[in-house]
Amino acid sequence: MEVKILDLARQYKLIQAEVEKAVCEQMASGMYIGGKAVADFEKKFAAYIGVKHAISVNSGTDALVIALKALGIKPGDEVITTPFTFFATAETIAMVGAVPVFVDVEEDSYNMDPDKIEEKITEKTRAILPVHIFGQTADMERIMEIAARHHLVVIEDACQAVGATVLGKKAGSIGDIGCFSFFPTKNLGAFGDGGMITTNADDVATVCRAYKEHGMAQNGAKARYILEGVEDELAGTASPDGLYNPYKYYNYLIAYNSRLDAIQARVLDIKLDYLDKFNARRAEIAAFYNGELGSCEGITLPKVRENMTPVWHQYAFRCAQKDAMGNFLASRGVGSAAFYPVPLHLQKAFGYLGYQEGDLPVAEMLSKQTVCLPIFPELTQEELDYIVTSIREFFMA
Numbered sequence: 001m002e003v004k005i006l007d008l009a010r011q012y013k014l015i016q017a018e019v020e021k022a023v024c025e026q027m028a029s030g031m032y033i034g035g036k037a038v039a040d041f042e043k044k045f046a047a048y049i050g051v052k053h054a055i056s057v058n059s060g061t062d063a064l065v066i067a068l069k070a071l072g073i074k075p076g077d078e079v080i081t082t083p084f085t086f087f088a089t090a091e092t093i094a095m096v097g098a099v100p101v102f103v104d105v106e107e108d109s110y111n112m113d114p115d116k117i118e119e120k121i122t123e124k125t126r127a128i129l130p131v132h133i134f135g136q137t138a139d140m141e142r143i144m145e146i147a148a149r150h151h152l153v154v155i156e157d158a159c160q161a162v163g164a165t166v167l168g169k170k171a172g173s174i175g176d177i178g179c180f181s182f183f184p185t186k187n188l189g190a191f192g193d194g195g196m197i198t199t200n201a202d203d204v205a206t207v208c209r210a211y212k213e214h215g216m217a218q219n220g221a222k223a224r225y226i227l228e229g230v231e232d233e234l235a236g237t238a239s240p241d242g243l244y245n246p247y248k249y250y251n252y253l254i255a256y257n258s259r260l261d262a263i264q265a266r267v268l269d270i271k272l273d274y275l276d277k278f279n280a281r282r283a284e285i286a287a288f289y290n291g292e293l294g295s296c297e298g299i300t301l302p303k304v305r306e307n308m309t310p311v312w313h314q315y316a317f318r319c320a321q322k323d324a325m326g327n328f329l330a331s332r333g334v335g336s337a338a339f340y341p342v343p344l345h346l347q348k349a350f351g352y353l354g355y356q357e358g359d360l361p362v363a364e365m366l367s368k369q370t371v372c373l374p375i376f377p378e379l380t381q382e383e384l385d386y387i388v389t390s391i392r393e394f395f396m397a
């Protein structure tokens, strides 16, 4: 039997009729970027997350860059984050000229350890950027409390956690800004790149809208006022019918082009209706793995903290023989993944920061031991049985 780590074509079959109708309709409409499809999806996503504003962008990476810029993170500022994540989390901090400061993670949840944050705060610290890794939320209660005490902003990297909740709130609705990715492999995946920024703050939303589109027109002028206090008499309005905007090609900030395609918005809009059901199926699969693998000596199961509902973007357990396990499963036709084999503080790209092996021992240990199993909603029971049998065989071999 062959079981891939992820098979997106299976999900496509389930929603094919709806998606093809919507995509064809969108192509025929002549509206390909922005417009009603994108505005409708932003509104629906904001309501789902429970925030006032959702601003669509071209990727999770862009969401992070624009979030950092919108919150005024500047060259030389320090941003505290986790080393056990996808590269973009800290890459974007460096892209805006700031300095990523890594704190070690909790062994059980793989998330930033709140006990280790305060020792890293200096007079240059401006923000904390927790990641809800593998779909489990970080300890937001403690992180928000530390941030408030030190007057820091909080950017949630919720790229892997769409739909997860902590203390009854959705990931991405707790910090100053939430950032989401719609990369195809994510729990809510587009048919290409896409991302979203969420916030309850009107000014932050306006600045994000300006940054995603060349700092132009009314949003650009308003953003310049918000960021720099420079009022501009050109910040006038478009004609009431929207047919003419004399200020469209006035630019007020050096910004980005980061827009969500209308076709992707239509696909995501449909998939959002299925998200809770798909996430519930992931939870069922995780419970099955936990039940079946708990007795395997040599495996440390993932633990979920109280008061939170994860969305199981990955099912990750620890095993000291990570590579042997991955190769054995491959020999049985079972795909697995090693997220993340190099913690960010030891990535060559961050060599200039001067971290050494041993600086963040928990993240380093997890990088050597984490194995991720297939957990996509369309897996069959036969496949799941085959996966756990293969794992048991590994320990018997």
Ligand SMILES: Cc1ncc(COP(=O)(O)O)c(C=O)c1O
Residues within 6 Å of the ligand: 059, 060, 061, 062, 085, 086, 088, 089, 131, 157, 159, 160, 180, 181, 182, 183, 193, 194, 195
């Ligand atoms: C934790 C995390 N942050 C950021 C990103 C970047 O998102 P994207 O690939 O959409 O740019 C990803 C996804 O790849 C991610 O998993």
